[in-house]
Amino acid sequence: MTVRALLFNAQGELVQQGQEELLAHYHDSDHFLWLDICGAESQRELNALAKFELNPLAHRDAQRHRHPPKYEAFDDHVFLLMHELTKLGDQENFSRHQLAIFSNNSHIITRHDLASEAVDKYWQQITTDKKLPRGGMGQLCYQLLRGIVDRYLPLMFEVEQRLSEIEDEIFNASTDDLLGELINYGSQLKKARRSFVYQKEVIEEIMNSHEHQLLAFDEHELIDLFEHFERLASLANLYQELTNDLINGFISISAHRANHIMKLLTIVTAIFLPLTLVAGIYGMNFQHMPELSWHYSYFFVLGFMVSFTIFGIAFVKRKGWL
Amino acid sequence: MTVRALLFNAQGELVQQGQEELLAHYHDSDHFLWLDICGAESQRELNALAKFELNPLAHRDAQRHRHPPKYEAFDDHVFLLMHELTKLGDQENFSRHQLAIFSNNSHIITRHDLASEAVDKYWQQITTDKKLPRGGMGQLCYQLLRGIVDRYLPLMFEVEQRLSEIEDEIFNASTDDLLGELINYGSQLKKARRSFVYQKEVIEEIMNSHEHQLLAFDEHELIDLFEHFERLASLANLYQELTNDLINGFISISAHRANHIMKLLTIVTAIFLPLTLVAGIYGMNFQHMPELSWHYSYFFVLGFMVSFTIFGIAFVKRKGWL
Amino acid sequence: MTVRALLFNAQGELVQQGQEELLAHYHDSDHFLWLDICGAESQRELNALAKFELNPLAHRDAQRHRHPPKYEAFDDHVFLLMHELTKLGDQENFSRHQLAIFSNNSHIITRHDLASEAVDKYWQQITTDKKLPRGGMGQLCYQLLRGIVDRYLPLMFEVEQRLSEIEDEIFNASTDDLLGELINYGSQLKKARRSFVYQKEVIEEIMNSHEHQLLAFDEHELIDLFEHFERLASLANLYQELTNDLINGFISISAHRANHIMKLLTIVTAIFLPLTLVAGIYGMNFQHMPELSWHYSYFFVLGFMVSFTIFGIAFVKRKGWL
Amino acid sequence: MTVRALLFNAQGELVQQGQEELLAHYHDSDHFLWLDICGAESQRELNALAKFELNPLAHRDAQRHRHPPKYEAFDDHVFLLMHELTKLGDQENFSRHQLAIFSNNSHIITRHDLASEAVDKYWQQITTDKKLPRGGMGQLCYQLLRGIVDRYLPLMFEVEQRLSEIEDEIFNASTDDLLGELINYGSQLKKARRSFVYQKEVIEEIMNSHEHQLLAFDEHELIDLFEHFERLASLANLYQELTNDLINGFISISAHRANHIMKLLTIVTAIFLPLTLVAGIYGMNFQHMPELSWHYSYFFVLGFMVSFTIFGIAFVKRKGWL
Amino acid sequence: MTVRALLFNAQGELVQQGQEELLAHYHDSDHFLWLDICGAESQRELNALAKFELNPLAHRDAQRHRHPPKYEAFDDHVFLLMHELTKLGDQENFSRHQLAIFSNNSHIITRHDLASEAVDKYWQQITTDKKLPRGGMGQLCYQLLRGIVDRYLPLMFEVEQRLSEIEDEIFNASTDDLLGELINYGSQLKKARRSFVYQKEVIEEIMNSHEHQLLAFDEHELIDLFEHFERLASLANLYQELTNDLINGFISISAHRANHIMKLLTIVTAIFLPLTLVAGIYGMNFQHMPELSWHYSYFFVLGFMVSFTIFGIAFVKRKGWL
Numbered sequence A, B, C, D, E: 001m002t003v004r005a006l007l008f009n010a011q012g013e014l015v016q017q018g019q020e021e022l023l024a025h026y027h028d029s030d031h032f033l034w035l036d037i038c039g040a041e042s043q044r045e046l047n048a049l050a051k052f053e054l055n056p057l058a059h060r061d062a063q064r065h066r067h068p069p070k071y072e073a074f075d076d077h078v079f080l081l082m083h084e085l086t087k088l089g090d091q092e093n094f095s096r097h098q099l100a101i102f103s104n105n106s107h108i109i110t111r112h113d114l115a116s117e118a119v120d121k122y123w124q125q126i127t128t129d130k131k132l133p134r135g136g137m138g139q140l141c142y143q144l145l146r147g148i149v150d151r152y153l154p155l156m157f158e159v160e161q162r163l164s165e166i167e168d169e170i171f172n173a174s175t176d177d178l179l180g181e182l183i184n185y186g187s188q189l190k191k192a193r194r195s196f197v198y199q200k201e202v203i204e205e206i207m208n209s210h211e212h213q214l215l216a217f218d219e220h221e222l223i224d225l226f227e228h229f230e231r232l233a234s235l236a237n238l239y240q241e242l243t244n245d246l247i248n249g250f251i252s253i254s255a256h257r258a259n260h261i262m263k264l265l266t267i268v269t270a271i272f273l274p275l276t277l278v279a280g281i282y283g284m285n286f287q288h289m290p291e292l293s294w295h296y297s298y299f300f301v302l303g304f305m306v307s308f309t310i311f312g313i314a315f316v317k318r319k320g321w322l
Ligand SMILES: [Mg+2]
Pocket: A066, A067, A068
């Protein structure tokens, strides 16, 4: 449970690092502030945020374990809720957590239950640069969002790579685990696509509602962000379709192979069962069975069996079964 | 069959609890009124509602056993028809009932065939607070709608939880009941999604038609409601797609396993049927069968049988069948 | 082949019932007229309609055996083409026929090949009331459209009822006819959905083009009509999806059960075929088979067979095949 | 390879029939002209069209063997590219060819590789009427488009008729050819739907761009055309969905029947294989087999076999397998 | 790694061919310039592009191995990113590479990792014509885009040709490779469709943003480009649907054939297994088996076997199984 804060002077230079004690200083002077709350206990969080008059409904959304990404503009700040890949999110499991951002041109509050790679990355960068990025809070917010989106793309290309491998594999060693992997990708990609679409719409809402200057973004940076989320949503959709196709392809290959196996089974049965009957017939103990006494009947029966087998296989070959 | 009423003075304080007798008092003074009708007989209902001049078509929709959620603005009141989860609605069976609301800034009429958790909850709260919520009839209406939506969300997460369990289960003990459960989810989720989409559109219509002040809502509360129903519709759609995928995955697993079983069957048959024939051949009672008299032919045949089996299994292994 | 007419005075009171002879009277006085043509021969129909200067293309559409529902406004009248459920239309077979309406505020012409329940119902009502409905031709047109839509809804709920029954049935007595019923529902619902969507769009066009007063409708009545057709289209779509799901579910159940049966077949074969070989081996007539003479070899072989079977069943249980 | 032309005077009366020689006359006087080019060699075509200053890109599209239907307005004429059913196009094979139209209020050029039924039909009509249709070039263009659309509709109803037959047939004599027919319909209908959608959009573009008077159409005729192509696209889509459903239904029927057959196979095997083992056991030649010498053991074994069979069939009936 | 440049005078005549050394000359005079960078090392590329003040984000997109096609207008130039078919792209493998274009009315920069057929084609043409195309940079840009689109179309028709062949083939020699080919087409076409849709949207954006004269295009050429990409996207979509249908059709054919094979297997088993039992019964060595001694029992058993077989086959024929 960590609450940390960075205080910047009017020129955006970092003047003090600390915790809640910096809040008072921020509130009564034209300073800039970044307040970062990670997995805070509710009471401590409430005290820290008291002065910011956050909308209760928005704050409750931020505290929820799961809530779709959203953008809502309030009188003096905007509220952004995004889904960030957790540290242990990987190709098999796109586990995401909620990263809430309450911000305007003078302060930014980041709130998240688990450690956030994006927050740590830019917190690190600012404490080394000792100053806010040139574009102020708007650009810091853009950087945090880029921090979120940039970690998804490599993951998606890994999925694409794996899917092309599976596409070649499903013909040879098609095992249960391969199917399990595809089914897991199917549901992971659907959930991820939904999250990407929500986050693309969040950027779209920012681009459309940009004019009232609550939080100044650079237009080309917003376009870049939008393109990234649009691309993620479109890739997730493409890969999810490819996954469905592979499962569908899987069914058609199994059906095709099942036929092939059944043909073999039918051929073996149709050839050897009758011959077993013939052997069984001459294994019967009737006292009066004329053929048993003829000298060559044994060789005749063997000859019949061999020619029956050859004829059977030839017939099947001609019908294209083998 | 219960008809109950709450009468509030101009300041919104609760002055009297009762039944139809409060109606007269309401009609000729600047009081506020909440009239709740649960499973009323038609005549008693008509008498109670006579003075409110409800549109006959709208009232008939409210009385229908089933009607899609809708919003319709009339001259002096708005008509809201929503689908509420019944008391015994659960994860297996999203049973819903119709909750009709006729309201304007001075009165609210709630009508429903079965007991309504949302109505009971806020009826309870008002009789304890002894006053209307600060935002008057508009906020009461918002609270009733929140009462409806809040009971669906936990149910949806239960479905998601169950679907991930099934996703892992379908590989081992895939039984008929699992399929039955999936097919039931498929149809429940489709029906629920349709109801959520209708209710999301109802909130959207309220947001778009807000300006003519029939019933004053708080803008952020409406956004919150809209987001909830949008989220429910989107989750129902996501889970219904996951259900389809699981059923599809099920088919592919069965197809894959069917192949595996048939291969075993074919291998057993292709090895033992010919050997049974060989045994059958030497079980024949022809008088003249040279091999029968040779001393080692029995061991020769046994040897042949063993090597035939080993060769068969090796061949199958190499072809990747086992 | 029937042509009938109703003549009303300026106050909308019914003054005369008859056939084509009333047309002349209508044309040269401020009377109202309802002309109903059912399955007319072309020439008699042309003569009756001559004075009304109907657009030739519209009239040809009306005479077609099949044409999608449509709305087209001409200079002095509107043309409405709807699909009405025929008398023998039922849950198995949504047979529809074309009901064409040419109307403006002073006259209404209804044309249809088969008997129309909606026309008969309101023709009956007017001849008893002895006057046009209060809202004149616009309301008569609304009533005819309600007459069409009201007969579809109960049919749709019957389909829903049947689909939930099938949903429970497909697990036990899944027979061919059940599948046949589902496939029939699939195509019926698709065709019905297309017809409902067309008719919903017709009402929408009327609502959007309402302003030029050709035919006065009551706004709330139009909304009610639109909701009904929208609901029918949405129900048809929902049930058609449910039908697809059931067919898909059917495939997955069959696939699942096929596996179960094949496992049994494979188990029986894998246990008894080898044992039959063993019996066959000791049924061979080689002169020199040592085991045959040992006293206990018969009981040894029986013991082997019993333990082989028990071991086989245990092995299969452990692998979860049974 | 034919180039033919019709020259009309200012009143639209046919004054001369011929070939390229009429072009000069047309160009320097207020005559009307219809120039029809069928499968022309490129050079002869270029010479004929030289004076018309056609846009090179548009002309190249017209000459392509295949190009999607399109509408493009140039300064002094419009360019229309449509797909007409060829003479030998039928229900099995919707073979289409390109019919290009370059037209304005004074001349119309029709260009096509194969013989065009629509062009021949109205060329025939005009040479008999000896004059242009009353609505001039706009109406001639409308008639050509009606000539195209009217030949598709009967074909579509044939497809619908065939699909309902198949819907009933797939339960009994479901053969390979039935499947082949469905798969052919699937791809034909998809390609046709795409062509109909393009042509619907062409009419829509004409309706939207109508105002700049390049080519005067009658508004109601355009609506009629649009409705026809919209109907064709919607029917093609409906039938293609029905085709998919039938293929899907086919899979479910086969799966259902496969189960039925395998149950029979398993029952036969599970009953007769054990009995064959019993017979095999008592066919063994061990010297010491006590049962062999008991007087009634043969009848005991026969009795066991009969009761085993009866018990087996009863057990299977109870489990609903038969 | 090649950097090459073409310098043109104010009249668009080619004055000098060379490399980076021409850049200085271009920058301080009203010359036109085409700078082509193929697989440049980053530093050499940066130096060459320094003076052009390209937006860093756009340049980074251009350098990415993979980025969706996009259009972005900056103050003094537009940035176009397209997907060009690589030299070895063919029907089996639509391998594409990124072709980036930074251009305005005075210069055009083309940047690509692999050799670009479009760039080489028009570089070749200009160095032979010794001058820019009449429409200047705008038309050169159009030509490059036509160079990209024209190579896709023949490839798509090859796919269509192959799909119709497969449609006929899947009934006879349906092998694994056929399925593999279909699954490969499925994923190739999906990825290609996504790329075509992006590129269609790029042209659409140019058409909509055309007015601010950064780069002058001819309107009809843009329409032609748009139609081509729209057609490619629509063909890719059509063929991908046909591929799905063929895979689906494949499943239904396999299912249908599986039934046929299993019927044969069941018939053979149901006829010969019981007869083998009969033979086995009379092969038993019970001392007391009355039938064994009757003179004609052997022929009786043979007669029974023959009639049992004939009856079996007749029964199956009547039930339509064969
Ligand atoms: Mg969520």
